[in-house]
Protein backbone atom coordinates (compact mmCIF):
# COMPACT_ATOMS: atom_id res chain seq x y z
CA UNK A 1 0.00 0.00 0.00
CA UNK A 2 1.11 3.46 0.57
CA UNK A 3 3.81 4.90 2.73
CA UNK A 4 3.28 6.62 5.98
CA UNK A 5 5.18 9.68 6.95
CA UNK A 6 4.85 12.41 9.48
CA UNK A 7 5.11 15.03 6.74
CA UNK A 8 1.83 14.11 5.07
CA UNK A 9 -0.32 17.13 4.57
CA UNK A 10 -4.03 17.38 4.11
CA UNK A 11 -5.08 17.72 0.48
CA UNK A 12 -7.44 20.52 1.40
CA UNK A 13 -5.82 23.32 3.34
CA UNK A 14 -8.01 25.34 5.64
CA UNK A 15 -7.98 28.14 3.02
CA UNK A 16 -9.90 25.97 0.59
CA UNK A 17 -12.56 25.05 3.05
CA UNK A 18 -16.10 26.10 2.47
CA UNK A 19 -16.86 26.18 6.18
CA UNK A 20 -17.46 29.60 7.69
CA UNK A 21 -14.70 31.05 9.86
CA UNK A 22 -14.90 29.69 13.39
CA UNK A 23 -15.46 32.09 16.23
CA UNK A 24 -13.03 32.44 19.13
CA UNK A 25 -12.63 29.11 20.97
CA UNK A 26 -13.72 30.34 24.39
CA UNK A 27 -17.10 31.45 23.03
CA UNK A 28 -17.79 28.29 21.13
CA UNK A 29 -21.01 26.47 21.70
CA UNK A 30 -21.46 22.90 20.53
CA UNK A 31 -22.32 24.09 17.02
CA UNK A 32 -19.16 26.13 16.55
CA UNK A 33 -16.61 23.80 18.12
CA UNK A 34 -14.09 22.11 15.91
CA UNK A 35 -14.33 18.35 15.70
CA UNK A 36 -11.08 17.97 17.65
CA UNK A 37 -12.45 20.11 20.48
CA UNK A 38 -15.76 18.32 20.46
CA UNK A 39 -14.13 14.88 20.70
CA UNK A 40 -11.73 15.96 23.44
CA UNK A 41 -14.61 17.47 25.36
CA UNK A 42 -16.20 14.03 25.23
CA UNK A 43 -13.11 12.60 26.92
CA UNK A 44 -11.46 11.19 23.79
CA UNK A 45 -7.66 11.02 24.30
CA UNK A 46 -5.09 11.84 21.61
CA UNK A 47 -4.52 8.15 20.99
CA UNK A 48 -8.29 7.70 20.74
CA UNK A 49 -8.39 10.57 18.27
CA UNK A 50 -5.63 8.99 16.17
CA UNK A 51 -7.51 5.72 16.20
CA UNK A 52 -10.63 7.57 15.11
CA UNK A 53 -8.61 9.08 12.26
CA UNK A 54 -7.22 5.69 11.21
CA UNK A 55 -10.73 4.26 11.06
CA UNK A 56 -11.97 7.38 9.26
CA UNK A 57 -9.26 6.93 6.62
CA UNK A 58 -10.52 3.37 6.04
CA UNK A 59 -14.06 4.70 5.88
CA UNK A 60 -13.11 7.30 3.29
CA UNK A 61 -11.33 4.58 1.28
CA UNK A 62 -8.08 6.49 1.80
CA UNK A 63 -4.75 4.80 2.56
CA UNK A 64 -4.03 4.46 6.31
CA UNK A 65 -1.05 6.79 5.90
CA UNK A 66 -3.59 9.60 5.53
CA UNK A 67 -4.60 9.23 9.19
CA UNK A 68 -2.16 11.94 10.31
CA UNK A 69 -3.33 14.34 7.61
CA UNK A 70 -6.91 13.62 8.63
CA UNK A 71 -6.03 14.26 12.27
CA UNK A 72 -4.53 17.64 11.36
CA UNK A 73 -7.50 18.63 9.23
CA UNK A 74 -10.08 17.41 11.74
CA UNK A 75 -8.49 19.46 14.50
CA UNK A 76 -9.65 22.49 12.53
CA UNK A 77 -12.86 21.10 11.01
CA UNK A 78 -16.15 22.62 12.07
CA UNK A 79 -19.40 20.78 12.51
CA UNK A 80 -21.38 21.44 9.37
CA UNK A 81 -25.12 21.92 9.64
CA UNK A 82 -27.04 19.19 7.84
CA UNK A 83 -30.68 19.31 6.79
CA UNK A 84 -31.97 15.86 5.88
CA UNK A 85 -35.09 15.66 3.71
CA UNK A 86 -36.96 12.39 3.24
CA UNK A 87 -39.35 12.18 0.31
CA UNK A 88 -40.73 9.11 -1.50
CA UNK A 89 -38.66 6.48 0.28
CA UNK A 90 -38.93 3.44 2.51
CA UNK A 91 -36.65 4.78 5.30
CA UNK A 92 -34.22 1.96 4.49
CA UNK A 93 -31.43 4.49 3.93
CA UNK A 94 -31.87 6.06 7.37
CA UNK A 95 -32.20 2.57 8.86
CA UNK A 96 -28.95 1.47 7.22
CA UNK A 97 -27.18 4.50 8.63
CA UNK A 98 -28.54 4.45 12.15
CA UNK A 99 -28.65 0.69 12.65
CA UNK A 100 -24.98 0.28 11.97
CA UNK A 101 -23.09 -0.95 15.03
CA UNK A 102 -22.77 1.57 17.77
CA UNK A 103 -20.80 3.31 18.95
CA UNK A 104 -18.88 3.42 15.72
CA UNK A 105 -16.99 5.88 13.68
CA UNK A 106 -20.23 6.45 11.78
CA UNK A 107 -21.94 7.45 15.00
CA UNK A 108 -19.09 9.73 15.96
CA UNK A 109 -19.36 11.45 12.61
CA UNK A 110 -23.10 11.76 13.09
CA UNK A 111 -22.52 13.17 16.56
CA UNK A 112 -20.14 15.71 15.19
CA UNK A 113 -22.35 16.98 12.41
CA UNK A 114 -25.16 19.21 13.45
CA UNK A 115 -28.19 17.34 12.18
CA UNK A 116 -30.65 20.21 12.37
CA UNK A 117 -33.59 18.63 10.62
CA UNK A 118 -34.49 15.01 9.90
CA UNK A 119 -38.17 14.04 9.64
CA UNK A 120 -37.65 10.57 11.01
CA UNK A 121 -35.11 11.21 13.74
CA UNK A 122 -36.07 14.57 15.16
CA UNK A 123 -38.28 14.92 18.22
CA UNK A 124 -39.99 18.09 16.96
CA UNK A 125 -43.06 17.73 14.75
CA UNK A 126 -45.36 19.94 12.71
CA UNK A 127 -44.70 23.68 12.76
CA UNK A 128 -41.83 23.35 15.25
CA UNK A 129 -40.02 20.96 12.89
CA UNK A 130 -40.48 23.23 9.88
CA UNK A 131 -39.34 26.12 12.02
CA UNK A 132 -36.12 24.21 12.87
CA UNK A 133 -35.46 23.73 9.17
CA UNK A 134 -35.95 27.40 8.39
CA UNK A 135 -33.79 28.42 11.32
CA UNK A 136 -30.94 26.11 10.24
CA UNK A 137 -31.18 27.48 6.69
CA UNK A 138 -31.06 31.03 7.94
CA UNK A 139 -28.25 30.57 10.49
CA UNK A 140 -26.01 28.63 8.10
CA UNK A 141 -26.92 30.26 4.79
CA UNK A 142 -24.49 29.26 2.06
CA UNK A 143 -22.72 26.59 4.11
CA UNK A 144 -25.17 23.86 5.11
CA UNK A 145 -25.47 20.47 3.45
CA UNK A 146 -28.80 19.11 2.28
CA UNK A 147 -29.08 15.32 2.37
CA UNK A 148 -32.06 13.88 0.51
CA UNK A 149 -33.37 10.35 0.57
CA UNK A 150 -36.25 9.39 -1.68
CA UNK A 151 -37.35 10.56 -5.10
CA UNK A 152 -40.08 13.16 -5.50
CA UNK A 153 -42.96 13.94 -7.85
CA UNK A 154 -41.53 16.19 -10.57
CA UNK A 155 -42.75 19.75 -11.24
CA UNK A 156 -45.34 18.52 -13.76
CA UNK A 157 -46.66 15.69 -11.59
CA UNK A 158 -49.50 15.90 -9.10
CA UNK A 159 -47.77 17.29 -5.97
CA UNK A 160 -50.37 15.54 -3.82
CA UNK A 161 -48.52 12.24 -4.15
CA UNK A 162 -46.04 13.36 -1.50
CA UNK A 163 -46.25 16.35 0.80
CA UNK A 164 -44.87 17.26 4.22
CA UNK A 165 -46.65 19.78 6.46
CA UNK A 166 -48.76 20.72 3.43
CA UNK A 167 -45.64 21.59 1.41
CA UNK A 168 -45.03 19.63 -1.78
CA UNK A 169 -41.73 17.73 -1.91
CA UNK A 170 -40.76 19.78 -4.95
CA UNK A 171 -41.30 23.13 -3.22
CA UNK A 172 -39.54 21.96 -0.07
CA UNK A 173 -36.50 20.75 -1.99
CA UNK A 174 -36.18 23.86 -4.14
CA UNK A 175 -36.64 26.14 -1.15
CA UNK A 176 -34.16 24.24 1.03
CA UNK A 177 -31.35 23.93 -1.52
CA UNK A 178 -31.32 27.66 -2.30
CA UNK A 179 -28.83 28.45 0.49
CA UNK A 180 -27.06 25.07 0.53
CA UNK A 181 -23.36 24.52 -0.18
CA UNK A 182 -24.13 21.16 -1.77
CA UNK A 183 -26.75 18.44 -1.99
CA UNK A 184 -26.08 14.80 -1.14
CA UNK A 185 -28.63 12.43 -2.66
CA UNK A 186 -28.63 9.28 -0.56
CA UNK A 187 -29.99 5.99 -1.88
CA UNK A 188 -31.04 4.92 -5.35
CA UNK A 189 -34.47 6.65 -5.13
CA UNK A 190 -32.90 10.06 -4.56
CA UNK A 191 -30.04 9.47 -7.00
CA UNK A 192 -31.83 7.81 -9.90
CA UNK A 193 -35.55 7.70 -9.07
CA UNK A 194 -35.51 4.19 -7.62
CA UNK A 195 -38.58 2.05 -6.99
CA UNK A 196 -41.08 4.96 -7.04
CA UNK A 197 -39.90 5.64 -10.59
CA UNK A 198 -40.42 2.00 -11.66
CA UNK A 199 -42.58 1.62 -14.73
CA UNK A 200 -45.30 2.96 -15.04
CA UNK A 201 -44.11 5.58 -12.50
CA UNK A 202 -47.54 6.56 -11.21
CA UNK A 203 -46.36 9.52 -9.11
CA UNK A 204 -44.19 11.08 -11.83
CA UNK A 205 -41.12 10.46 -9.65
CA UNK A 206 -37.83 12.08 -10.60
CA UNK A 207 -34.34 12.03 -9.10
CA UNK A 208 -32.85 14.94 -7.19
CA UNK A 209 -30.22 15.61 -9.86
CA UNK A 210 -32.99 16.06 -12.45
CA UNK A 211 -34.14 19.16 -10.57
CA UNK A 212 -31.08 20.82 -9.06
CA UNK A 213 -29.14 23.08 -11.35
CA UNK A 214 -26.17 25.22 -10.39
CA UNK A 215 -25.35 23.38 -7.13
CA UNK A 216 -23.09 20.39 -6.67
CA UNK A 217 -25.10 17.16 -6.30
CA UNK A 218 -23.29 14.13 -4.89
CA UNK A 219 -25.00 10.83 -5.50
CA UNK A 220 -24.56 8.05 -2.95
CA UNK A 221 -26.55 5.32 -4.65
CA UNK A 222 -27.48 1.89 -3.32
CA UNK A 223 -30.67 0.29 -2.08
CA UNK A 224 -29.78 0.94 0.67
CA UNK A 225 -26.43 2.68 0.27
CA UNK A 226 -23.55 1.45 2.42
CA UNK A 227 -23.64 3.30 5.78
CA UNK A 228 -19.87 3.74 5.65
CA UNK A 229 -20.18 5.42 2.25
CA UNK A 230 -22.84 7.88 3.48
CA UNK A 231 -20.71 8.83 6.47
CA UNK A 232 -17.54 8.64 4.38
CA UNK A 233 -18.88 11.41 2.14
CA UNK A 234 -19.93 13.49 5.15
CA UNK A 235 -16.53 12.79 6.78
CA UNK A 236 -14.74 13.92 3.64
CA UNK A 237 -16.64 17.21 3.65
CA UNK A 238 -16.08 17.56 7.36
CA UNK A 239 -12.37 16.80 7.09
CA UNK A 240 -11.25 18.61 4.00
CA UNK A 241 -14.10 21.08 3.61
CA UNK A 242 -14.52 20.19 -0.03
CA UNK A 243 -16.52 17.79 -2.09
CA UNK A 244 -15.16 14.50 -3.37
CA UNK A 245 -14.18 13.66 -6.94
CA UNK A 246 -17.18 12.21 -8.80
CA UNK A 247 -17.84 9.70 -11.58
CA UNK A 248 -20.14 10.16 -14.60
CA UNK A 249 -23.19 9.62 -12.37
CA UNK A 250 -21.93 12.11 -9.77
CA UNK A 251 -20.95 9.33 -7.37
CA UNK A 252 -17.78 9.68 -5.26
CA UNK A 253 -15.00 7.88 -7.11
CA UNK A 254 -13.38 6.73 -3.89
CA UNK A 255 -16.30 4.36 -3.32
CA UNK A 256 -17.78 3.90 -6.79
CA UNK A 257 -14.57 3.90 -8.83
CA UNK A 258 -14.34 0.13 -9.23
CA UNK A 259 -16.92 -2.45 -10.18
CA UNK A 260 -18.08 -5.15 -7.80
CA UNK A 261 -16.70 -7.63 -10.33
CA UNK A 262 -13.22 -6.06 -10.21
CA UNK A 263 -13.04 -6.39 -6.42
CA UNK A 264 -14.95 -9.66 -6.05
CA UNK A 265 -13.17 -12.49 -4.29
CA UNK A 266 -14.93 -14.97 -6.62
CA UNK A 267 -13.31 -13.33 -9.64
CA UNK A 268 -10.61 -16.03 -10.03
CA UNK A 269 -13.45 -18.51 -10.71
CA UNK A 270 -15.02 -16.21 -13.29
CA UNK A 271 -11.64 -15.93 -15.00
CA UNK A 272 -11.39 -19.74 -15.12
CA UNK A 273 -14.97 -20.13 -16.37
CA UNK A 274 -16.15 -21.90 -13.20
CA UNK A 275 -19.79 -20.95 -12.52
CA UNK A 276 -22.46 -22.06 -10.08
CA UNK A 277 -25.43 -23.23 -12.16
CA UNK A 278 -27.98 -23.25 -9.36
CA UNK A 279 -28.08 -22.01 -5.80
CA UNK A 280 -27.31 -25.41 -4.27
CA UNK A 281 -25.12 -27.24 -6.75
CA UNK A 282 -21.51 -28.25 -6.15
CA UNK A 283 -20.24 -25.05 -7.76
CA UNK A 284 -22.31 -22.94 -5.38
CA UNK A 285 -20.95 -24.89 -2.42
CA UNK A 286 -17.40 -24.42 -3.66
CA UNK A 287 -17.94 -20.68 -3.91
CA UNK A 288 -17.76 -20.42 -7.71
CA UNK A 289 -18.78 -17.33 -9.66
CA UNK A 290 -22.49 -16.39 -9.58
CA UNK A 291 -22.56 -14.84 -13.05
CA UNK A 292 -24.91 -17.45 -14.48
CA UNK A 293 -27.30 -16.94 -11.57
CA UNK A 294 -27.75 -13.33 -12.59
CA UNK A 295 -24.90 -11.56 -10.85
CA UNK A 296 -24.83 -7.90 -11.94
CA UNK A 297 -21.36 -7.39 -10.42
CA UNK A 298 -19.74 -6.64 -13.81
CA UNK A 299 -21.97 -3.59 -14.40
CA UNK A 300 -22.26 -2.42 -10.80
CA UNK A 301 -20.06 0.15 -9.13
CA UNK A 302 -20.09 0.12 -5.32
CA UNK A 303 -17.87 -0.67 -2.33
CA UNK A 304 -19.67 -3.80 -1.00
CA UNK A 305 -16.92 -6.23 -2.07
CA UNK A 306 -14.36 -4.70 0.29
CA UNK A 307 -16.29 -2.71 2.92
CA UNK A 308 -18.96 -5.41 3.28
CA UNK A 309 -22.12 -5.18 5.39
CA UNK A 310 -23.12 -5.65 9.02
CA UNK A 311 -19.86 -4.51 10.53
CA UNK A 312 -17.76 -6.22 7.87
CA UNK A 313 -19.46 -9.61 8.35
CA UNK A 314 -20.41 -10.40 4.78
CA UNK A 315 -22.00 -9.08 1.58
CA UNK A 316 -24.49 -10.54 -0.91
CA UNK A 317 -22.02 -12.45 -3.10
CA UNK A 318 -20.27 -13.84 0.00
CA UNK A 319 -23.67 -15.06 1.19
CA UNK A 320 -24.18 -16.85 -2.12
CA UNK A 321 -26.60 -14.34 -3.68
CA UNK A 322 -25.86 -12.62 -6.97
CA UNK A 323 -25.37 -8.85 -6.88
CA UNK A 324 -28.63 -7.14 -7.91
CA UNK A 325 -26.87 -4.01 -9.13
CA UNK A 326 -28.81 -1.82 -6.70
CA UNK A 327 -26.47 1.16 -7.02
CA UNK A 328 -26.95 1.47 -10.78
CA UNK A 329 -29.52 3.63 -12.62
CA UNK A 330 -32.63 1.72 -13.61
CA UNK A 331 -31.73 -1.49 -11.75
CA UNK A 332 -35.40 -1.85 -10.82
CA UNK A 333 -36.57 -2.14 -14.44
CA UNK A 334 -33.52 -3.84 -15.92
CA UNK A 335 -34.92 -7.36 -16.31
CA UNK A 336 -34.92 -10.32 -13.93
CA UNK A 337 -32.56 -10.27 -10.97
CA UNK A 338 -31.67 -13.92 -11.61
CA UNK A 339 -31.13 -13.63 -15.35
CA UNK A 340 -27.51 -13.78 -16.45
CA UNK A 341 -26.29 -10.52 -17.89
CA UNK A 342 -25.36 -11.25 -21.48
CA UNK A 343 -27.76 -14.09 -22.18
CA UNK A 344 -30.85 -13.10 -24.14
CA UNK A 345 -33.96 -14.44 -22.34
CA UNK A 346 -34.88 -17.94 -23.51
CA UNK A 347 -31.48 -18.85 -24.93
CA UNK A 348 -29.06 -21.30 -23.38
CA UNK A 349 -25.94 -20.16 -21.59
CA UNK A 350 -23.55 -20.61 -24.56
CA UNK A 351 -22.76 -16.93 -24.89
CA UNK A 352 -22.13 -16.80 -21.22
CA UNK A 353 -19.82 -19.77 -21.16
CA UNK A 354 -17.78 -18.18 -23.92
CA UNK A 355 -17.67 -15.01 -21.86
CA UNK A 356 -16.56 -16.96 -18.83
CA UNK A 357 -13.78 -18.78 -20.65
CA UNK A 358 -12.48 -15.58 -22.17
CA UNK A 359 -12.70 -14.17 -18.67
CA UNK A 360 -11.26 -10.80 -17.89
CA UNK A 361 -10.94 -9.65 -21.49
CA UNK A 362 -14.69 -9.85 -21.87
CA UNK A 363 -15.46 -8.35 -18.48
CA UNK A 364 -15.58 -4.74 -19.63
CA UNK A 365 -17.69 -5.58 -22.68
CA UNK A 366 -20.16 -7.39 -20.46
CA UNK A 367 -20.73 -4.21 -18.50
CA UNK A 368 -21.49 -2.30 -21.67
CA UNK A 369 -23.80 -4.99 -23.01
CA UNK A 370 -25.54 -5.06 -19.67
CA UNK A 371 -26.24 -1.37 -19.76
CA UNK A 372 -27.72 -1.74 -23.26
CA UNK A 373 -29.81 -4.64 -22.10
CA UNK A 374 -31.03 -2.77 -19.06
CA UNK A 375 -32.28 -0.02 -21.35
CA UNK A 376 -34.18 -2.38 -23.65
CA UNK A 377 -35.64 -4.26 -20.69
CA UNK A 378 -36.83 -1.00 -19.24
CA UNK A 379 -38.54 -0.12 -22.50
CA UNK A 380 -40.42 -3.38 -22.81
CA UNK A 381 -40.89 -3.60 -19.02
CA UNK A 382 -40.50 -7.34 -18.58
CA UNK A 383 -42.55 -8.72 -15.75
CA UNK A 384 -41.86 -12.00 -14.05
CA UNK A 385 -44.01 -14.29 -11.95
CA UNK A 386 -42.82 -16.46 -9.08
CA UNK A 387 -43.49 -19.60 -11.20
CA UNK A 388 -41.36 -18.30 -14.05
CA UNK A 389 -38.65 -17.41 -11.62
CA UNK A 390 -38.62 -20.88 -10.16
CA UNK A 391 -38.51 -22.44 -13.62
CA UNK A 392 -35.50 -20.34 -14.49
CA UNK A 393 -33.67 -21.46 -11.41
CA UNK B 394 -28.10 -5.84 20.89
CA UNK B 395 -27.35 -9.48 20.07
CA UNK B 396 -24.04 -9.63 18.32
CA UNK B 397 -23.85 -11.44 15.01
CA UNK B 398 -21.34 -13.85 16.50
CA UNK B 399 -24.06 -15.16 18.84
CA UNK B 400 -26.32 -16.29 15.99
CA UNK B 401 -25.65 -19.99 15.44
CA UNK B 402 -24.71 -20.23 11.77
CA UNK B 403 -23.07 -23.29 10.25
CA UNK B 404 -21.22 -22.56 7.04
CA UNK B 405 -20.90 -25.46 4.64
CA UNK B 406 -18.41 -26.11 1.93
CA UNK B 407 -16.67 -23.00 0.81
CA UNK B 408 -14.67 -22.25 3.97
CA UNK B 409 -12.08 -24.76 2.75
CA UNK B 410 -11.72 -23.07 -0.63
CA UNK B 411 -8.62 -20.94 -1.16
CA UNK B 412 -9.76 -17.92 -3.15
CA UNK B 413 -6.16 -16.91 -3.71
CA UNK B 414 -6.66 -13.34 -2.47
CA UNK B 415 -4.39 -13.57 0.59
CA UNK B 416 -1.04 -14.43 -0.91
CA UNK B 417 -0.52 -11.17 -2.87
CA UNK B 418 -0.55 -9.33 0.47
CA UNK B 419 2.62 -11.18 1.45
CA UNK B 420 4.36 -9.64 -1.56
CA UNK B 421 3.24 -6.22 -0.37
CA UNK B 422 4.54 -6.95 3.14
CA UNK B 423 7.86 -8.02 1.64
CA UNK B 424 8.25 -4.69 -0.19
CA UNK B 425 7.30 -2.81 2.96
CA UNK B 426 9.85 -4.67 5.10
CA UNK B 427 12.59 -4.03 2.58
CA UNK B 428 11.64 -0.34 2.51
CA UNK B 429 11.70 -0.14 6.32
CA UNK B 430 15.21 -1.63 6.32
CA UNK B 431 16.51 0.59 3.52
CA UNK B 432 15.04 3.94 4.43
CA UNK B 433 13.30 3.53 7.78
CA UNK B 434 9.99 4.34 6.12
CA UNK B 435 7.01 2.62 7.78
CA UNK B 436 3.98 1.26 5.91
CA UNK B 437 0.39 0.56 6.84
CA UNK B 438 -1.80 -1.83 4.92
CA UNK B 439 -5.57 -1.63 5.34
CA UNK B 440 -6.74 -5.25 5.29
CA UNK B 441 -10.34 -4.03 5.27
CA UNK B 442 -9.77 -2.70 1.75
CA UNK B 443 -8.77 -6.13 0.40
CA UNK B 444 -11.20 -8.27 -1.58
CA UNK B 445 -11.03 -11.16 0.84
CA UNK B 446 -13.33 -14.15 0.54
CA UNK B 447 -14.25 -16.40 3.45
CA UNK B 448 -11.08 -17.80 4.98
CA UNK B 449 -8.68 -15.49 3.12
CA UNK B 450 -7.98 -13.31 6.15
CA UNK B 451 -7.36 -16.32 8.38
CA UNK B 452 -5.07 -17.84 5.78
CA UNK B 453 -3.02 -14.63 5.69
CA UNK B 454 -2.85 -14.46 9.48
CA UNK B 455 -1.80 -18.11 9.66
CA UNK B 456 1.00 -17.42 7.24
CA UNK B 457 2.13 -14.41 9.23
CA UNK B 458 2.04 -16.32 12.53
CA UNK B 459 2.42 -14.87 16.03
CA UNK B 460 5.46 -13.12 17.44
CA UNK B 461 6.63 -12.25 20.93
CA UNK B 462 4.84 -9.01 21.62
CA UNK B 463 1.23 -8.21 22.16
CA UNK B 464 -0.25 -5.03 23.52
CA UNK B 465 -3.62 -3.54 24.09
CA UNK B 466 -4.68 0.11 24.19
CA UNK B 467 -7.84 1.42 25.82
CA UNK B 468 -8.88 4.55 23.95
CA UNK B 469 -12.29 4.86 22.25
CA UNK B 470 -12.66 1.12 22.78
CA UNK B 471 -9.81 -1.39 22.73
CA UNK B 472 -7.09 -1.66 20.10
CA UNK B 473 -5.23 -4.96 20.01
CA UNK B 474 -1.72 -5.13 18.67
CA UNK B 475 0.03 -8.41 17.97
CA UNK B 476 3.49 -8.78 16.51
CA UNK B 477 3.53 -11.42 13.79
CA UNK B 478 6.25 -14.03 13.47
CA UNK B 479 7.97 -11.55 11.16
CA UNK B 480 9.62 -8.99 13.43
CA UNK B 481 8.42 -5.51 12.65
CA UNK B 482 5.18 -6.70 11.03
CA UNK B 483 2.33 -5.88 13.40
CA UNK B 484 -1.32 -6.74 13.23
CA UNK B 485 -3.36 -3.82 14.56
CA UNK B 486 -7.04 -4.47 15.21
CA UNK B 487 -9.15 -1.44 16.07
CA UNK B 488 -12.34 -2.29 17.99
CA UNK B 489 -15.22 -0.15 19.20
CA UNK B 490 -16.50 -0.12 22.76
CA UNK B 491 -18.67 -3.18 21.95
CA UNK B 492 -15.53 -5.02 20.82
CA UNK B 493 -16.64 -4.98 17.19
CA UNK B 494 -13.90 -4.45 14.67
CA UNK B 495 -13.80 -1.05 13.00
CA UNK B 496 -10.54 -1.50 11.11
CA UNK B 497 -7.75 -4.06 10.67
CA UNK B 498 -4.32 -2.89 9.60
CA UNK B 499 -0.90 -4.41 9.13
CA UNK B 500 1.81 -2.00 10.26
CA UNK B 501 5.36 -2.49 9.14
CA UNK B 502 7.43 -0.45 11.57
CA UNK B 503 9.77 -0.87 14.52
CA UNK B 504 6.98 0.13 16.91
CA UNK B 505 3.32 0.59 15.88
CA UNK B 506 2.35 4.23 15.77
CA UNK B 507 -0.44 4.01 18.31
CA UNK B 508 1.94 2.68 20.97
CA UNK B 509 4.16 5.76 20.82
CA UNK B 510 3.15 8.51 23.22
CA UNK B 511 2.01 11.60 21.26
CA UNK B 512 4.39 14.56 21.77
CA UNK B 513 1.58 16.77 23.08
CA UNK B 514 0.91 14.12 25.72
CA UNK B 515 4.59 14.26 26.77
CA UNK B 516 4.23 18.00 27.21
CA UNK B 517 1.00 17.57 29.17
CA UNK B 518 2.67 14.85 31.26
CA UNK B 519 5.57 17.14 32.13
CA UNK B 520 3.21 19.93 33.18
CA UNK B 521 1.15 17.49 35.23
CA UNK B 522 4.24 16.14 36.98
CA UNK B 523 5.47 19.67 37.77
CA UNK B 524 2.09 20.51 39.25
CA UNK B 525 2.13 17.38 41.40
CA UNK B 526 5.68 18.06 42.59
CA UNK B 527 4.73 21.61 43.51
CA UNK B 528 1.71 20.28 45.34
CA UNK B 529 3.82 17.64 47.13
CA UNK B 530 6.34 20.30 48.18
CA UNK B 531 3.53 22.36 49.67
CA UNK B 532 2.37 19.36 51.72
CA UNK B 533 5.83 18.23 52.81
CA UNK B 534 5.62 17.47 56.61
CA UNK B 535 9.26 18.57 57.00
CA UNK B 536 8.35 21.99 55.63
CA UNK B 537 9.56 23.78 52.49
CA UNK B 538 13.07 23.19 51.20
CA UNK B 539 15.75 25.32 52.86
CA UNK B 540 16.72 27.33 49.76
Ligand code: SF4
Pocket residue numbers: 260261262264265266267268270288289290291295296297298317323
Ligand atom coordinates in the same frame (compact mmCIF):
# COMPACT_ATOMS: atom_id res chain seq x y z
S1 SF4 C 1 -19.91 -12.16 -11.83
FE1 SF4 C 1 -20.49 -11.67 -9.71
S2 SF4 C 1 -19.84 -13.44 -8.48
FE2 SF4 C 1 -18.81 -13.59 -10.48
S3 SF4 C 1 -16.83 -12.62 -10.15
FE3 SF4 C 1 -18.19 -11.04 -10.97
S4 SF4 C 1 -19.06 -10.04 -9.18
FE4 SF4 C 1 -18.17 -11.96 -8.46
